[in-house]
Amino acid sequence: MLRHTQLWLSSIALAALMASAGAQIYTYTVTGPFTIPGSGTSGTLSTYPIVFNVSDSGIIARVSITLGGLSHTWFDDIDALLVGPSGTAVLFLSDAGGSNDPNGNYTFDDVNGTDAIPNSAYAAPGVYKSSVYSPADTFPAPAPAPSAFSLTAFSNEQMQGNWSLYIFDDAPGDSGSMEFAQLEIELVPEPASMVALGAGLAGLLGLRRRKK
Numbered sequence: 001m002l003r004h005t006q007l008w009l010s011s012i013a014l015a016a017l018m019a020s021a022g023a024q025i026y027t028y029t030v031t032g033p034f035t036i037p038g039s040g041t042s043g044t045l046s047t048y049p050i051v052f053n054v055s056d057s058g059i060i061a062r063v064s065i066t067l068g069g070l071s072h073t074w075f076d077d078i079d080a081l082l083v084g085p086s087g088t089a090v091l092f093l094s095d096a097g098g099s100n101d102p103n104g105n106y107t108f109d110d111v112n113g114t115d116a117i118p119n120s121a122y123a124a125p126g127v128y129k130s131s132v133y134s135p136a137d138t139f140p141a142p143a144p145a146p147s148a149f150s151l152t153a154f155s156n157e158q159m160q161g162n163w164s165l166y167i168f169d170d171a172p173g174d175s176g177s178m179e180f181a182q183l184e185i186e187l188v189p190e191p192a193s194m195v196a197l198g199a200g201l202a203g204l205l206g207l208r209r210r211k212k
């Protein structure tokens, strides 16, 4: 009898956990068009940096960033750095894709991406892990120096504040464009679910005490 009750309470706790697994995801989009670089064939993006003003708050579980409608005659030229409100600066794209032409939406997500964009081979539009082949790359001011090379570096930080996306074309001879940039932030489970989970566990402990 008691075991049945415990099983029932465990189910409540599990249900709370499953509910919290229904992820809370926010997306922020800044629309261009932008040119890469702003002028000539080497230099910073026409908007430098692109800024996402995030007024929502929460603790970060996962960050992804999309370079939308990306087009360039030499993928390798494009370097990209994402800086969060706390100052964490992730170099997520540097000297990838070789001489190939990107053409479409490229999303960088170190949780959901399977592979990085190759160093030299063509990569179709899709979801990739951070793709960094020159970690020593630096960006013109006001960009800070990179502090990490994976978007997982943002995990457990607060999401609220300004996020800055710095895109830099670091080689002459080729150029391109981008239609939009999109920042996606998934939060850790919301507090209400954690309270429900805690209540379920407390109930289990209470039953165990009474059993003795």
Ligand SMILES: [Ca+2]
Pocket (backbone or CB within 6 Å): 076, 077, 078, 079, 094, 095, 134, 137, 170
């Ligand atoms: Ca570079």
Ligand SMILES: [Ca+2]
Pocket (backbone or CB within 6 Å): 041, 042, 077, 169, 170, 171, 172, 173, 174, 175
């Ligand atoms: Ca160039």
